[in-house]
Amino acid sequence: MTSIDDARRAPARTGRVVVTGGAGFLGSHLCTELVARGWEVVCLDNFLTGSPANVAHLMGDERFQLVRCDVTDFIHVPGAVDLVLHFASPASPVDYLQLPIHTLKVGSIGTGHALGLAMEKGARFLIASTSEVYGDPQEHPQREDYWGHVNPIGPRGVYDEAKRYAEALTTAYRTTHGVDTAIVRIFNTYGPRMRPFDGRAIPTFIRQALAGEPLTVAGDGSQTRSVCYVDDLVRGILALADSGEAGPVNIGNPSERTVLEIAQDVVAATGSRSRIDFIERPVDDPTVRRPDTTKAQELLGWAPEVQWQEGLARTVAWFRQELATSA
Ligand code: NAD
Secondary structure: OOOHHHHHHOOOOOOEEEEEOOOOHHHHHHHHHHHHOOOEEEEEEOOOOOOHHHHHHHOOOOOEEEEEOOOOOOOOOOOOOOEEEEOOOOOOHHHHHHOHHHHHHHHHHHHHHHHHHHHHHOOEEEEEEEHHHHEOOOOOOEOOOOOOEOOOOOOOHHHHHHHHHHHHHHHHHHHHHOOOEEEEEEOOEEOOOOOOOOOOHHHHHHHHHHHOOOEEEEOOOOOEEEOEEHHHHHHHHHHHHHOOOOOOEEEOOOOEEEHHHHHHHHHHHHOOOOOEEEEOOOOOOOOOOOEOOHHHHHHHOOOOOOOHHHHHHHHHHHHHHHHHHHO
């Protein structure tokens, strides 16, 4: 095992990396940063919830290759691979509620294929797990040693349990086959390239505010979220990939705010005159959510840097341009 000091000193890796789900929101930002850092990137995606448009700016770069591939079928990548970042999975509640069986398959069969690739190539493997493994948490904030409070047969169970299984499978490949694995538990992240209709609170609020429609806040809006700007998240993920750490490690912004505050801030940041409406709260919607990021700080020297107002302004600017172009 790598010591904490070794992990901190670990030189930045480069080589050839496979990113599953690389044409999605997070995957596309990862691919961009990896190419910028000198990696050769093979992006695998079936475009179920992502799009080639998300990586269009990388096409033509000789270090970037986009391959249409459903990771639940098989994964075949000729040549050497040094790192596998497994990000393929529907991620927003709207998506995984529409695709419940696919979500379970990509977390189980897809993760098995991605781990098999890492084993075959002798590559390091990193899986995108989620704060949803903590379910509707009974401990707050959530540390990595909290086992969670998940309803396996509730509507969100397909996503939460897929990721919990994926963590178990990843751990089994590490202990049984000696694969060099890492688990990152990602908390709510926002930024450019989120889809306006993906159902997550921030893109929904921005879309509604820019259209002058009422912002639809679930329940009374007192439930909390801790949201991390995508650039901070990518830096944290790549710090974990560069280290020899196995995790799980929480990566997220511990600065917590209510959903109502997020809606009010979106109204202010867009200069919108939209009102706020309150709608029914989804089943098993978590009441509180805040990462304990002590481990990320101690093992990786990572902490978020982008302030909420700054990240929100950048995201609003991107949505404004995107919605104007599509109109
Ligand atoms: P996204 O939907 O934008 O990206 C997922 C990508 O995976 C899409 O491009 C999609 O087409 C692809 N995909 C889905 N099934 C596939 C399959 N069978 N084969 C190949 N590609 C497939 O979602 P995202 O927000 O970018 O999330 C990426 C990963 O990060 C997911 O694993 C998600 O669970 C995890 N995560 C995200 C967040 C967040 O706040 N965005 C939080 C926690 C965890």
